[in-house]
Amino acid sequence: MGVILAAAIATWTAPPTGYLSHTKAETITSKSNLPLINKAVGGQALRADLKSTSLQLATLMIVPSPKLDWPSQRRSSQQELLDLSLTELRGGKAALPPVYLNRFPADLTSLNSPQLRKDIFIKTVLPLVLRANSEVRLERQRMLALIQRAQENSAADDLTPPERAFLARLAAEYEVPETDLAELRQRVDVVPASLALAQGAEESGWGTSRFARLGNAVFGQRTFRKGTGLVPLRREQGQRHEVKAFNNLYRSVRAYVWNLNTHLAYEKFREKRASFRNGGLPLDGYALTGTLDRYSERGQNYIRTIRIIIRHNRLDEFDDMRLLLDAGARQPS
Template sequence: MSPVFKRHFWLAGLLFSSLTSCFAGEHAPPDFAAIESVQARKTAFFDYLQPIAARVNTSILEDRSRLLDIAESKDSIGWWDRRFLNRLAERYDVDPSDKQTLLRRVDVLPVSLLLAQAANESNWGRSRFATQGKALFGQWCFTPGCGMVPKGRPAGQTYEVRSFSTYRDSVKAYVHNLNTGDAYRELRLIREQERKRLSSPEGAELAEGLIRYSTRGEEYVKEIQSMIRFNKLDRFDDVASACSHTEMDHRC
């Protein structure tokens, strides 16, 4: 079986799984603040966000699979693929001819990393930004009215915490931020190296590339890694990164 066929066969299975299991992510979220048991709150938080993360990652893998087909093709690509490539490159802020950088950006994030950061940044879905603005990751924006003004924002500062219509929109924006932001180039390089070693990128490893996500720097990185390990969040990573299993084309 050719690598391209294996990649497409695997992707079809993942798409079917995503469509049948991820609709829960479209439902209204639980009232996390009303759940008194810490363990029950954690379970509800992970159970709600994991399908959303899986769906976002699946969409990225669709694009990555097609991009790999184009990159591997020995023939000149047709106008339809050229159109796809140009649009994808524009979305990821890359020159269409720079396929290596584009492949470095069009890739999934381990669900373990996403869940740990969402829990950390939103206080397990209970923060004002999460409940009122569907903001799970504390992303800043600088256009007046783009989000919510943090309490205690220093005088003269204009940033707001970006608001979203749905939690899925928040997850998509977070993933795109890590996949394109200059501050997270190291994270993308770590992920690329893990791909080359036929290994599924792990959340705790990629967290090393978050040194600039928070003003707390290394302390923040260690806290995210601790949350991943303590809550055994790597158990969620198979859905997002199964593409790199050795029986599949490791580059997909």
């Protein structure tokens, strides 16, 4: 499969359905006990001694375990991530290390440089998006292989009980009837990094919003379950929604991907994505943004904003990127 086995990662349990909608960023000035940013970000970058192009790194294989618990990986390497040069990363002279931060750095809101805040946001969220996509990509690869085999033999009986159980679990997770394989194919797929980064930047104020700082809420996901989120300071009288809070940033990213892949409001997004797949074309985050008119009450204005963020910050350059192979990873036999 050409897939590299990384350190063991727990499987993810789908959160309750929640409509992802825009919530105006609420910034805070209070400090947490998180590690401070080294103000010399942009110093010596991580050099990748690779024989092939740095932007075409192998994806990670996710090793299942009973429950999800996402402690920060490789804590000693957090500064390695924050010191990474995005210029060198874009130019193929550096590779993205598999370092996953639980929270945004504590002094992100106090930085005077808007560009520095943007760079740190990208370096924090991009590895999480790529890891979430790695999980989904591996599920998709196995799913497509099983569906093809079953169709070639004109019967699902050709599949083993564990293989049928895998498809049944996937259908349940993505809220699709087990017999609707066409819909399952549309739902089990990745989200372009450019789109995820742009939406996260807009929804969280580049990681500085109150929701991002206190609740690890990167994408402004609403919840109507009282006590599971943060109450917006400017919530209108009579409204009951909260902005869903998460134990760590990865849970927020994974919930975002799951919502785009399952919620009825994003059916046009999934259909457009499938059209790229059917045409053998790479996914285009800028084009897919045009299908998300129901993501925000701002409608077309929101779409224009996300597209401006993608273009102005050259986020499309991250769409083909993969994580640097973990030093302890091994090639599966």
